[in-house]
Amino acid sequence: MRGLLRAETLKLVKRRLYWVMLLIFAVVTGLVAALMLVLPSVSPDAIPGLPVIEKPEAYAFGAAQILGQTWFPVVLAVVLLAGETGSTVWSFALTLESRRWRHLIAKTLVTTLAAWIANLAAIAGWALVAALAAEGEGSLPVGEWVGIGLKAGAIQFTWVALAFGATGLLRSIGPAIGVALAFSFGEGILALWRPWQGVSLSSASTRLIGDFGEFSAGLGIGFSDPMPFGQALAVVLGWALLGSVLAFVGLQLRDP
Amino acid sequence: MAIRLESVVKKYASTVALNGLGFEFPTGKLTGFLGPNGAGKTTTFRACLGLTSIDAGQIDVLGMRVGPDTRRIVKSVGAVVEEPGLHKTLNAVDNLRVAAWILGSGEDRIDDLLEFVDLAQYRDRKVEVYSKGMRQRLALALAMLGDPEVLLLDEPLDGLDPAGQVALRTRLRALVDEGRTVVVSSHDMADVEQLADHIVVIDRGRLVAEGPLGDVLGDSRRFRVAAVDLHRAIASLASAGFEVAAQGEWAVVLTDDGEAISRTLAGAGVYPTALVPERRSLESVFLGLTGSES
Numbered sequence: 001m002r003g004l005l006r007a008e009t010l011k012l013v014k015r016r017l018y019w020v021m022l023l024i025f026a027v028v029t030g031l032v033a034a035l036m037l038v039l040p041s042v043s044p045d046a047i048p049g050l051p052v053i054e055k056p057e058a059y060a061f062g063a064a065q066i067l068g069q070t071w072f073p074v075v076l077a078v079v080l081l082a083g084e085t086g087s088t089v090w091s092f093a094l095t096l097e098s099r100r101w102r103h104l105i106a107k108t109l110v111t112t113l114a115a116w117i118a119n120l121a122a123i124a125g126w127a128l129v130a131a132l133a134a135e136g137e138g139s140l141p142v143g144e145w146v147g148i149g150l151k152a153g154a155i156q157f158t159w160v161a162l163a164f165g166a167t168g169l170l171r172s173i174g175p176a177i178g179v180a181l182a183f184s185f186g187e188g189i190l191a192l193w194r195p196w197q198g199v200s201l202s203s204a205s206t207r208l209i210g211d212f213g214e215f216s217a218g219l220g221i222g223f224s225d226p227m228p229f230g231q232a233l234a235v236v237l238g239w240a241l242l243g244s245v246l247a248f249v250g251l252q253l254r255d256p
Numbered sequence: 257m258a259i260r261l262e263s264v265v266k267k268y269a270s271t272v273a274l275n276g277l278g279f280e281f282p283t284g285k286l287t288g289f290l291g292p293n294g295a296g297k298t299t300t301f302r303a304c305l306g307l308t309s310i311d312a313g314q315i316d317v318l319g320m321r322v323g324p325d326t327r328r329i330v331k332s333v334g335a336v337v338e339e340p341g342l343h344k345t346l347n348a349v350d351n352l353r354v355a356a357w358i359l360g361s362g363e364d365r366i367d368d369l370l371e372f373v374d375l376a377q378y379r380d381r382k383v384e385v386y387s388k389g390m391r392q393r394l395a396l397a398l399a400m401l402g403d404p405e406v407l408l409l410d411e412p413l414d415g416l417d418p419a420g421q422v423a424l425r426t427r428l429r430a431l432v433d434e435g436r437t438v439v440v441s442s443h444d445m446a447d448v449e450q451l452a453d454h455i456v457v458i459d460r461g462r463l464v465a466e467g468p469l470g471d472v473l474g475d476s477r478r479f480r481v482a483a484v485d486l487h488r489a490i491a492s493l494a495s496a497g498f499e500v501a502a503q504g505e506w507a508v509v510l511t512d513d514g515e516a517i518s519r520t521l522a523g524a525g526v527y528p529t530a531l532v533p534e535r536r537s538l539e540s541v542f543l544g545l546t547g548s549e550s
Contacts (some may be wrong), residue, residue: 012355015345091339092398095305095333096359098326142395255308 004106006190012114017079022118025072028124032065033129041133054136062126063148064209065120073115073156074180077163078238080111081247082173086222098222100251108160108244115156120149149210158201158236159184160241204235257318258406258437259304264313266299266461273299274310275461279452281406281439286432288448288455288469289441290538295409295459296332297441301337304550312467318405331359334404336412344384348394350374351383355398357454362401367395372427389420396427405455406437413440413447425451459546473541479514481507482530483521492524493517510532 012018040052053061084090093103131139140148162183167176191202207227227235259281266274272423274296281287291297302308306326309485315322317329343351349366356362370376373393383391392412399407413421416446428451432438442448448455455465455472465472482505483489490507493500498517499510514533521528 003360006356007357010350010357011343011346088337088339088341089343090341091307091337092335092355093358094307095335095337096308096331096355096402098330107280223316255302 001102001106004102005110008106008110012080012110018076018114020074021072022121025069025118025122026125028069029066029126030129033062033126033133036061036065036135037129041135052135055130055134056133056136056138056140058130058136059127059140059146060144060209062130063123063152066122066126067152067155067179067205067209070159070184071181072118073111073159074163074184075177076115077111077160078167078173078176078180081107081164081167082171082176085167085171085251085256086173094256101248104164104244104248104251108157108164108247111164112153112157112160115160116153119152119156123148123152148209154233154236154240155205155208158240158243161240163243165243165246165250168247171254172249198227198231199235199238201235201239204232204239207232208236258318259439260316261300261304262314262316264300264303264315265311266296266303266308267311273461274303274313274520275391277315277458277461277463278313279458279463279466281437281456283437284432284435285437285453286428286451287437287439288452289439289458290448290455290542291441291447291458293442293443293465294460295443295458295546297443297458298338298410299461300458301335301410301439301441304408305333305335305337307460308524309338309349331361331402332404333406333408334399334402335408335410336392336395336399337348337408337410340391340398342383342391342394342398344453347382348379348386348397351394352397352401359402365401365403369400372400382461389416389423392420392424393427394418396424400431404436407431408439408441410441411443413442413444421447445538445542455538457542457545464532464545465541469538473538474502477510477512478534479509479511479517480530480532481509481517481521483526483529484526485526488524489521489526489528492526493520496520 035047036050036053037058039046040050042054084093095101097103163176163180166180170176170179187200188202190196191200197203204227207229257280261280262278264274264277265272277296277300289297289300299308299525303310304322305319306322306329318332320329322329344353346354348370352369353363356366367376370379373396375390375393375397378386378390383394386394396409396412399409409428409531413423416424428438428440432453440448440451449469452469454467455469456466457472479502481489481493486505486507488501490500490502495509498520503506511517514531517531518528
């Protein structure tokens with residue numbers, strides 16, 4: 001497994017994809033930070049009605065914004081896996097190590113780590129801007145920062161697994177990205193439906209990373225009855241398990 | 257036998273790709289695996305590597321059964337199936353490193369293999385700028401990483417220029433001389449005729465012929481004889497009981513005993529300027545066997 005992890009890491013860092021996506025992620029995060037943190041300080045009337053987010057809430061708000069950007073793990077995971085399954089790279093890899101599950105575990109771990117690092121870097125960047133530009137005083141307790149980091153890892157893992165699931169079943173980049181992103185948006189809307197909320201990935205993620213009411217992204221509608229933390233964690237990991245199973249089944253049952 | 261297939265059946269929906277296929281790839285030989293496009297050559301390779309599941313029959317590779325022993329088989333078999341599975345954004349060394357790490361061995365052989373396939377001077381160039389021949393040679397190095405006993409190469413000479421073909425043939429022969437089993441699939445008869453010791457021919461998923469190259473081509477049954485005095489040569493051979501006919505500058509003799517022709521002519525005081533066995537080309541044998549002549 002160590003060799004597979006090294007191989008996946010080398011493939012990832014030597015591709016332009018990851019670095020370009022990091023750059024895009026930084027630009028998107030920077031724009032949101034400029035809009036939400038810097039602009040209200042330098043020009044309070046520039047956007048009428050824009051709420052002023054003060055420290056320390058500004059830190060957690062930024063983390064929630066960043067973790068809500070599911071496109072990053074989805075696109076990264078789909079392109080990495082479908083780039084191989086759509087060519088002879090995948091079948092050649094199986095002539096070196098025939099156990100598909102080992103490849104899948106290595107890919108999931110390395111891609112999750114890469115997405116997690118991107119998230120942590122973006123959160124750190126946001127925190128720096130917030131520290132310099134946001135009004136108010138104070139910071140989050142260390143335990144809360146650690147919690148944000150761990151929750152970020154869990155959420156990235158889930159989206160990577162779901163993206164791999166879509167890729168394992170569909171094999172090609174376009175349909176897999178389309179299905180994964182459609183699920184991301186559709187599931188967010190479905191989460192407003194009370195019977196679905198108990199298993200909703202959006203509800204669970206929101207519970208983990210925090211609901212900022214009027215500051216929330218998307219529809220701005222909060223969940224009236226937030227699920228318990230343990231249930232939220234179980235739901236997030238349950239979706240990750242489902243994605244991993246779909247990926248395994250898709251890769252196992254179809255010829256490479 | 258390095259690889260043995262018994263009654264192998266593989267179906268894709270209503271299409272039967274392998275239809276009760278059974279043959280052997282002998283150990284320590286260079287086998288030409290022939291068939292027209294769509295005959296089932298690639299499917300056979302994939303089945304031997306566990307990439308494609310089979311619907312019936314069994315495949316043994318180096319005494320191990322594909323299926324339960326696939327994990328061990330792939331460690332002993334180097335393969336390039338269809339297009340070489342190269343990471344185009346990586347250079348040659350990184351491609352070999354990635355493969356060695358996945359395989360779990362071979363990292364210490366990278367420099368030697370790059371020398372063997374004559375890519376040492378291009379080791380740091382990204383594969384996306386490689387020519388087709390360079391990619392084929394890198395694919396061979398990748399297949400060789402685990403020091404495999406058996407090499408399965410799918411159309412390795414396809415698309416190479418003449419110099420590239422000669423270079424690759426030389427390397428494949430060197431591998432066989434080291435005692436390895438090499439199987440080269442091709443639809444190009446000329447490639448295989450120059451390369452192979454043993455031939456397996458399939459068509460529409462069925463075995464058409466297998467055996468040593470000479471056996472598949474068949475013994476020579478005709479000789480062409482040239483002599484300064486052709487009429488006297490023909491008369492001598494005819495009086496000795498040979499079935500002989502003039503054909504332009506040549507006398508064509510129907511026999512498989514070239515030595516008897518020489519003896520007869522020498523006895524009559526006629527010395528041939530040429531005595532050429534007429535061997536059927538692999539291409540004509542192949543076309544005859546697969547019924548593709550029309």
